[in-house]
Amino acid sequence: MDDVYEAVVNGASSEEMARLSPPSEYLAAYLRAEDTEMFAGVQDKDVRKSLHVGRVPMPELAPDEVLVAVMASSINYNTVWSAMFEPIPTFGFLRRFGRQGGYAARHDLPYHVVGSDGAGVVVQAGSGVRHWRPGDHVVVSPAYVDDQEPATHGDGMMGSNQLAWGFETNFGGLAHYTVVRASQLLPKPAHLTWEEAASNTLCAGTAYRMLISERGARIKVGDVVLIWGATGGLGGYAVQLVRRAGGIPVGVVSSPEKAEVLRRLGCEVIIDRNEIGMGGGEPASPEETIEIGKRLGRRIRKEVGEDPHVAFDYIGRATFGVSVFVVRRGGTVVTCGSSTGYQHQFDNRYLWMNLKRIVGSHIANLQEKAECNRLFELGYLAPMLSTTYSLENVAEAARLVQKNEHIGKVGVLCMAPEKGLGVTDPAMREKIGEDRLKLV
Incomplete structure (x- = not known):
């Protein structure tokens, strides 16, 4: 192991850290450009065959960037898409980014270090970085934005050069080190372990923007929110978030085991997909979509007394038509992804004639991330971490998510030698309680 690794693991001071030079290469999970056609004609695109773990060269640091020693990361579905080379290989993103020239050219490589979550320690800061220094404990936002673009200052997600770190950029979080812009960093909640903190950055912030932000559904006290998956x-x-905002979450799950997890989350209205005829996946026809929507609507009205104000839908093709149908007149469907497919079908009559809205949402800007991070710091939100793998076994972790055999978030230990490290405020952790932090 290199000197920086030893210093980080042993909790070296900021001054000690600043004196060390990063290694010339580091351990990372990556994809290879030469493999992009390996799944052509293959039904089971097993990501264990495409994700590699090995040493890669350390990139040069730009003036507005920070080198972070990644203690832990987690698996998101964008890593699964990347490793399947679907819907297109991510090397196209890297080539397009690289054409901007300058430091962007570093990203266009024949390998792609993936991963869009991370918690770790600042090792080195570029000459233009003002608010971070070596030794700081941080979490990384996946929103990679251009702060010299005017639209970014209205909303970081609206800049045309906004990218998803570790998906549309190189040097992602499933590695011992990552290079990120200073505008991606937030303080790590001090009462969380490395793996707990690393499991929150993408998904929690995305859910916050979808539900709480003025750019999303803007839920309020009493709102009924249908939550798929x-x-x-x-x-x-x-x-x-719905419970903390005073709303009524209606959770849809696929098994009794997942229903029990929902109860621990405090969700009182729980619906099994099998009960409404969705056990086999997506509806077979537009007519079946409407029938499922009617069954779901009756079930929600029986439990709550009214139709949902909002449908929270990241599932995509299998659920979207039902979401559009089932939300009330004037209701909102908010979507951030399509894990079952991007091509959605819905009956537009139920949208326009009932004055419903569809809101597209993507990641979150840094302010929204900071507000969400604050909720973790206060103990109002808890990690959804269910299991943790080593970086060497990252492909198995990604396969678990690919097959939808997981619950919550799947963590990955990167530089952290074992689970349970990184807590610097044990009093706050004790105040919140281990049972509150172990929801899954």
């Missing part, structure tokens, strides 16, 4: 990474945070 309510024990997934996104769904579990959505349940917590």
Whole structure:
């Protein structure tokens, strides 16, 4: 192991850290450009065959960037898409980014270090970085934005050069080190372990923007919110946010085991997909979509007494038509992804004639991330971490998510030698309680 690794693991001071030079290469999970056609004609695109772990060269640091020693990361579905080379290989993103020239050219490589979550320690800061220094404990926002673009200052997510770190950029979080812009960093909640903190950055912030932000559904006290995949990474945070906002979460799950997790999250209205005829996946026809929507609507009205104000939908093709149908007149469907497919079908009559809205949402800007991070610091939100793998076994972790055999978030230890490290405020952790922090 290199000197920086030893210093980080042993909790070296800021002054000690600043004196060390980063290694010339580091351990990372990556994809290879030469493999992009490996799944052509293959039905089971097993990501264990495409994700590699090995040493890669350390990139040069730009003036507005920070080198972070990644203690832990987690698996998001964008890493699964990346490793399947779907819907397109991410090397196209890297080539397009690289064409900007300058420091962007570093990203266009024949390998792609993936991962869009991370918690770790600042090792080195570029000459233009003002608010961070070596030794700081941080979490990384996946929103990689251009602060010299005017639209970014209205909303970081509206800049045309906004990218998803570790998906549309190189040097992602599933590694011992990552290079990020200073505008991606937030303080790590001091009472959380490395793996707990690393499991929150993408999904919790995304759910916050979708539900709480003025750019999303803007839920209020008493709102009924239908949450598909309510024990997934996104769904579990959505349940917590709806409850904290004074709303009524209606969680949809696929098994009794997941229903039990929902109960621990405090979700009182729980619906099994099998009960409404969705056990086999997406509806077979537009007519079946409407029938499922009617069954779901009757079930929600039986439990709550009214139709949902909002549908929280990241599932995509399998659920979207039902979401559009089932929300009330003037209701909102908010979407941030499509894990079951991007091509959605819905009956537009139920949208326009009932004055419903569809809101597209993507990650979160830094202010929204900071507000969400504050909720973790206060103990109002808890991690959805269910299991943790080593970096060497990252492909198995990604396969678990690919097959939807996980609950909540799947963590990955990167530089952290074992679970349970990184807590610097044990009093706050004791105040919140271990049972409150172990929801999954």
